[in-house]
Amino acid sequence: MALIKTSYGRRSFLKTSAMAGGGLVVGFSWLASCNPSPKEVAEMPKEWFEINGYLKIGDNGMATIMSPNPEIGQNVKTSMPMIVAEELDIDWNNVLVEQAPLNTTIFIRQLAGGSQSIRQGWDGLRMAGATARHMLKQAAAKQWEVPVEEVTTEAGVIHHKSSNRSVGYGEVASLAATLTAPEEVELKSLDEFKIIGTATRNVDGKKIVTGKPLFGIDQYEEGMLTAMIVHPPAFGLTLKSFDDAEARKMPGIKDVFSIKTYEKGKAKSMFDADAFPELIVVVGNSTWEVMNAKKTIKAEWQPFEGYEEEFANFSGDGSFSVKVPGGMENTNSHKEKMEALSAKLAKEARKDGNPASAFKKAAKIVERSYTAPFLAHNTMEPMNFFANVTADKAILSGPIQTPEFMEKSVSSRIGLPLDKIEIQMTRQGGGFGRRLYGHFVVEAAVISQKMKAPVKLVYTREDDMSFGNYRPAYHARYRAALDEDNNLIGFHVRAGGIPESPLFANRFPAGAVENYLAESWDVPSNISVGAFRAPRSNFIAGAEQSFLDEVAEAAGKDPIEFRIELFEKAKNNPVGENNDYDAERYAGVLKLAREKSGWNGNTTGNVYRGVSAYYCHNSYVANILDMEMKEDKPVVKKVFCAVDCGLVVNPIAATNMVEGGTVDGIGHAMYSGLTFKDGKPEQVNFDRYRLIRHSEAPKDIEVHFVKNNEHPTGLGEPPFPPIMGALANALYKATGQRHYDQPFITKRPVVS
Amino acid sequence: MADFKLNINGESRQVSIDPNTPMLWVLRDHLQLVGTKFGCGIAQCGACTIHIEDVAVRSCQLPVSAVGEQKITTIEGLSKEGEHPVQQAWLEQDVPQCGYCQAGQIMSATALLKANPSPTDEEIDQAMNGNICRCGTYTRIKKAIKSAATTAQNS
Numbered sequence: 001m002a003l004i005k006t007s008y009g010r011r012s013f014l015k016t017s018a019m020a021g022g023g024l025v026v027g028f029s030w031l032a033s034c035n036p037s038p039k040e041v042a043e044m045p046k047e048w049f050e051i052n053g054y055l056k057i058g059d060n061g062m063a064t065i066m067s068p069n070p071e072i073g074q075n076v077k078t079s080m081p082m083i084v085a086e087e088l089d090i091d092w093n094n095v096l097v098e099q100a101p102l103n104t105t106i107f108i109r110q111l112a113g114g115s116q117s118i119r120q121g122w123d124g125l126r127m128a129g130a131t132a133r134h135m136l137k138q139a140a141a142k143q144w145e146v147p148v149e150e151v152t153t154e155a156g157v158i159h160h161k162s163s164n165r166s167v168g169y170g171e172v173a174s175l176a177a178t179l180t181a182p183e184e185v186e187l188k189s190l191d192e193f194k195i196i197g198t199a200t201r202n203v204d205g206k207k208i209v210t211g212k213p214l215f216g217i218d219q220y221e222e223g224m225l226t227a228m229i230v231h232p233p234a235f236g237l238t239l240k241s242f243d244d245a246e247a248r249k250m251p252g253i254k255d256v257f258s259i260k261t262y263e264k265g266k267a268k269s270m271f272d273a274d275a276f277p278e279l280i281v282v283v284g285n286s287t288w289e290v291m292n293a294k295k296t297i298k299a300e301w302q303p304f305e306g307y308e309e310e311f312a313n314f315s316g317d318g319s320f321s322v323k324v325p326g327g328m329e330n331t332n333s334h335k336e337k338m339e340a341l342s343a344k345l346a347k348e349a350r351k352d353g354n355p356a357s358a359f360k361k362a363a364k365i366v367e368r369s370y371t372a373p374f375l376a377h378n379t380m381e382p383m384n385f386f387a388n389v390t391a392d393k394a395i396l397s398g399p400i401q402t403p404e405f406m407e408k409s410v411s412s413r414i415g416l417p418l419d420k421i422e423i424q425m426t427r428q429g430g431g432f433g434r435r436l437y438g439h440f441v442v443e444a445a446v447i448s449q450k451m452k453a454p455v456k457l458v459y460t461r462e463d464d465m466s467f468g469n470y471r472p473a474y475h476a477r478y479r480a481a482l483d484e485d486n487n488l489i490g491f492h493v494r495a496g497g498i499p500e501s502p503l504f505a506n507r508f509p510a511g512a513v514e515n516y517l518a519e520s521w522d523v524p525s526n527i528s529v530g531a532f533r534a535p536r537s538n539f540i541a542g543a544e545q546s547f548l549d550e551v552a553e554a555a556g557k558d559p560i561e562f563r564i565e566l567f568e569k570a571k572n573n574p575v576g577e578n579n580d581y582d583a584e585r586y587a588g589v590l591k592l593a594r595e596k597s598g599w600n601g602n603t604t605g606n607v608y609r610g611v612s613a614y615y616c617h618n619s620y621v622a623n624i625l626d627m628e629m630k631e632d633k634p635v636v637k638k639v640f641c642a643v644d645c646g647l648v649v650n651p652i653a654a655t656n657m658v659e660g661g662t663v664d665g666i667g668h669a670m671y672s673g674l675t676f677k678d679g680k681p682e683q684v685n686f687d688r689y690r691l692i693r694h695s696e697a698p699k700d701i702e703v704h705f706v707k708n709n710e711h712p713t714g715l716g717e718p719p720f721p722p723i724m725g726a727l728a729n730a731l732y733k734a735t736g737q738r739h740y741d742q743p744f745i746t747k748r749p750v751v752s
Numbered sequence: 753m754a755d756f757k758l759n760i761n762g763e764s765r766q767v768s769i770d771p772n773t774p775m776l777w778v779l780r781d782h783l784q785l786v787g788t789k790f791g792c793g794i795a796q797c798g799a800c801t802i803h804i805e806d807v808a809v810r811s812c813q814l815p816v817s818a819v820g821e822q823k824i825t826t827i828e829g830l831s832k833e834g835e836h837p838v839q840q841a842w843l844e845q846d847v848p849q850c851g852y853c854q855a856g857q858i859m860s861a862t863a864l865l866k867a868n869p870s871p872t873d874e875e876i877d878q879a880m881n882g883n884i885c886r887c888g889t890y891t892r893i894k895k896a897i898k899s900a901a902t903t904a905q906n907s
């Protein structure tokens with residue numbers, strides 16, 4: 001065991017009751033509304049003792065562990081408490097998990113984004129468990145009057161071997177709760193782990209499969225009203241006037257009014273990005289009534305002039321400004337603009353060696369361009385939030401990835417200090433980055449304040465899809481120079497997008513090619529965008545990995561061998577500095593995928609194979625995708641995924657994330673896209689916006705993890721981008737045609 | 753407004769409501785049976801799937817006035833404690849990610865297995881194609897359906 005000082009976020013190991021102005025907010029009845037079964041009641045302790053902000057021990061030895069971060073389907077509500085339980089040294093069957101509310105005094109980074117929950121939470125979660133375990137041991141030692149060094153723990157029981165005494169955690173919990181947190185504690189060594197690394201099923205699994213209220217949209221409170229919004233039908237428009245006479249007369253309607261979500265001139269964070277800051281709101285008794293009334297609103301919209309907006313950056317220590325041009329934009333003109341810009345010199349982001357001369361003396365040059373459209377996040381649960389704002393308090397609850405940011409936004413908007421605002425996180429029906437941008441949280445608060453009533457704001461699917469913070473539209477043009485011996489001597493990427501570039505100048509193959517040039521461009525747009533699962537990577541990975549496939553082919557090399565040679569070079573003799581990857585781990589996943597899939601470079605029978613590998617968000621993923629053609633239609637038969645995310649906390653959930661990312665990547669590359677006509681999204685529901693469906697999913701996905709003891713990293717994003725490359729490369733083998741423009745297949749099958 | 757007497761999960765429930773109200777909102781807003789989910793409102797995602805006389809139906813497109821005395825089953829009525837073999841298979845395979853689509857998926861799967869106790873892969877695809885899972889749990893769903901089919905046959 002390693003002895004570690006608790007200096008790491010020591011505040012976390014204080015009790016909530018000891019915190020000035022802090023403390024946990026009380027759970028709402030509608031969140032706890034699932035009746036426990038008689039068996040569960042019998043097992044519940046009579047009294048709970050809070051050992052620190054992360055956990056309580058019951059007098060019967062059960063533990064309640066708080067899960068600090070928002071749960072959006074990435075499974076942190078199970079895996080984060082597993083880490084605490086491991087160091088607490090308790091039987092997982094005796095653990096209850098609770099979603100922590102936002103509490104910045106105790107928890108750090110209560111945010112779902114960047115695949116960072118496990119990576120950045122790891123140390124703190126271990127310390128929380130270890131600290132509590134130490135205090136329980138101290139309590140037992142005190143009772144037995146023996147030195148604490150002589151007592152050990154095993155699955156919730158404390159032993160003093162020499163005197164043959166044992167006591168359960170529950171019996172010493174009340175004493176332990178009175179002790180002060182130690183200055184230093186022992187952590188388990190990795191080979192002592194019993195819970196971490198063991199398949200542990202979703203703690204909400206039973207509630208999910210029995211339909212218990214869990215999600216934001218399921219919230220209900222006595223006297224609660226339902227609110228819906230009417231927003232401009234096109235980007236580039238703003239509200240001029242509206243006629244609500246008919247809506248007001250409709251049954252169940254309480255009020256119709258317009259709101260300004262964000263007032264001009266007030267400071268905004270990057271997560272306050274909001275395309276439509278002025279909205280019409282309809283409030284009534286029930287969803288159906290409000291939905292119908294909403295349809296009768298006659299609104300007039302007007303174009304706005306271009307403007308510039310300032311946003312505080314993530315850490316809040318700086319800001320950036322965004323140009324929002326006026327006008328109504330079209331996908332066709334977007335495409336023309338992207339083509340034109342990709343043909344021009346752009347902003348140089350990195351240059352190694354002398355790319356110009358490398359291309360001049362090249363024996364062969366490969367040049368290709370790739371594009372991808374805007375994408376809507378389309379979380380299965382549409383945007384919604386509950387708010388109950390009174391004169392001296394605001395209670396907010398629902399699905400949000402950035403509660404800490406939103407607390408500040410709400411505070412500044414409704415004029416209540418931070419300590420009068422409570423934010424609870426419900427389970428979230430998907431995030432994918434959409435719920436980082438919480439304008440709907442502020443909207444709910446403003447509406448509740450105006451109505452002087454608890455309000456649940458709900459978006460329809462159409463609202464959700466046409467009021468997005470979309471994945472931008474992207475373009476990448478690549479050139480590769482090969483010498484006589486088919487060595488890659490020059491590499492050039494020029495990437496851009498509307499309104500942001502997907503370029504990562506320091507990612508592979510930077511560092512592996514002597515002469516390298518990366519350029520970047522962008523075109524401002526008033527179509528609002530934001531982070532979408534693995535931002536920028538979600539396009540550039542597929543483009544780069546498809547291009548490398550063509551370069552390998554032009555060089556007459558096996559695509560895996562070709563990449564591994566480049567990684568060898570990047571490892572032994574790297575070009576330039578700041579290369580943003582570990583070449584050995586990168587090559588490692590490729591080798592593992594090659595081994596597990598029995599890759600021999602060839603098509604066997606009617607199975608066509610594509611390969612890819614990518615690194616983002618601190619994890620490495622390689623894919624080999626097997627495709628068959630059935631009646632001229634590509635069928636993904638099997639996908640092999642090799643993943644290096646360091647130590648795997650929960651294998652069954654980690655595998656699920658990799659499978660899901662794989663399906664998601666295939667789906668978006670193959671079928672999805674959002675197009676615009678005169679500023680209007682042309683797809684606003686699932687009849688026209690295509691998402692992958694059962695019959696199109698891979699028939700089988702095999703996931704393999706690299707076994708190592710590296711610090712654990714995340715999986716929410718990394719499995720998503722690379723598969724698009726393997727898919728494109730397999731499609732080429734299967735059809736003889738390269739696919740450069742996503743979505744690869746646009747034909748819409750009929751769904752009954 | 754009209755009065756409706758509905759047979760839901762073996763219980764008789766009364767609502768006084770606009771006859772055009774879709775069953776989805778009757779369940780969610782008026783009866784607090786929120787396991788049935790709203791995803792699209794146009795019968796394209798399957799999140800709102802319920803059973804009418806054991807057949808999977810999209811409740812977002814089913815007006816309350818069309819139900820009559822037919823037997824309605826929602827996810828809450830599938831079993832008391834989640835012991836239905838399909839629910840058990842879902843837990844065993846640890847299917848859910850965000851979990852939002854899963855009630856609808858389970859309702860479609862149980863209706864399929866009732867009508868066809870040992871479906872082929874193609875039959876599963878066909879029966880389940882109307883249920884979107886944005887998180888991409890399709891391969892696990894298929895495994896769970898197959899394992900539930902086997903359990904049901906062996907018991």
Ligand code: FES
Binds near residue numbers: 791792798800811812
């Ligand atoms: S909500 Fe009924 S099918 Fe989508």
Ligand code: FES
Binds near residue numbers: 429430850854886
């Ligand atoms: S589990 Fe998230 S939509 Fe299916």
